[in-house]
Amino acid sequence: VVVTQSPLSLPVTLGQPASISCRSSQSLVYSDGYTYLNWFQQRPGQSPRRLIYKVSNRDSGVPDRFSGSGSGTDFTLKISRVEAEDVGIYYCMQATHWPPTFGQGTKVEIK
Amino acid sequence: QVQLRQWGAGLLKPSETLSLTCAVYGGSFSSNYWSWIRQSPGKGLEWIGETSHSGSTKYNPSLQSRVTISVDTSKNQFSLNLSFVTAADTAVYYCARKGLLEWSQGTLVTVSS
Numbered sequence: 001v002v003v004t005q006s007p008l009s010l011p012v013t014l015g016q017p018a019s020i021s022c023r024s025s026q027s028l029v030y031s032d033g034y035t036y037l038n039w040f041q042q043r044p045g046q047s048p049r050r051l052i053y054k055v056s057n058r059d060s061g062v063p064d065r066f067s068g069s070g071s072g073t074d075f076t077l078k079i080s081r082v083e084a085e086d087v088g089i090y091y092c093m094q095a096t097h098w099p100p101t102f103g104q105g106t107k108v109e110i111k
Numbered sequence: 112q113v114q115l116r117q118w119g120a121g122l123l124k125p126s127e128t129l130s131l132t133c134a135v136y137g138g139s140f141s142s143n144y145w146s147w148i149r150q151s152p153g154k155g156l157e158w159i160g161e162t163s164h165s166g167s168t169k170y171n172p173s174l175q176s177r178v179t180i181s182v183d184t185s186k187n188q189f190s191l192n193l194s195f196v197t198a199a200d201t202a203v204y205y206c207a208r209k210g211l212l213e214w215s216q217g218t219l220v221t222v223s224s
Contacts, residue, residue: 038211047205047214048156059212091156093211099171102156 001026003094005103011111018079020106022092027072029096036095039068039077042105043088051090052077084110113138115215117206119191123222129193133206133215140164140187144209147180147191150217151202161209162189196222 002025012018028035039052050059052068055075065080079086089105119131135145147159160170162180170178179192193200203217 040211047217048211049214050210050212053210053212093156098169099173100158102158104155 001028001094001097001101003092003101003103005090005092005106008104008106010106010108012079012082012108013111014084015081018082018086018108020077020090020092020108022070022075022077022103024073024075024094026097028075028094029072035071037068037070037075038093038095039066040091040093041086041088042091043085046088048091079108082108082110113143113208113213115206115208115213117204117215117218119204119218119220121218121220123196123220124224125197125222126195127222129196129200129204129220129222130190131204131206131218131220132188132190135187135189135208138208140184145182145189146207146209146211147204148207148211149200149202149204151199153199154202157202159191159193159204196220198222 004023006021028037035055037055040048042048051062056068067078069076089107091105092103114136117133141164144161144163146161150156160180162168162182166182168180177194182189201222203219205214205217207214
């Protein structure tokens, strides 16, 4: 399954919102009814960190300015107000179909 | 809280075998699946495969002919072997718990003659 993110580069002003799109080549609804679409943040020099699982569930410790939404083949990660610590590359990943596949990444930087 | 630490050779020659081991600390080794993922500039993040504590494995079809993931439950460790490496296998390799909530620090493996 091909996962396509856009944009690939996202310059944002501090305090402004940001939105990243993730589209899959097939529906990500699994036979159990769940949609296994995750979002990750990778800060420079660090391992990826999971932010969101199953489309819209925030992991523990993730600020509530991060939110995930979507269904089927179309998903979005939103940052309500970008902070300096949000700089990095964001990836979506589908785990519905084998093998799990990642998007190309979206680089978020401060204008 | 689960922590993962990995080790292995960082420089290989073409046709050699990549070997990495990941140790799991905390949490329950036997009730989880454990994964290997790699990240390269050219191909981005790529799932390599996974194993259960009992050694049940699944591999990415793109690597299946060269990959072996094994497990040592007595040490709470699992390992990755990737044979006949080429420059295209140069990447940062990570181990992680399935679900990818916890990741290792990663190991840069470079394949060069």
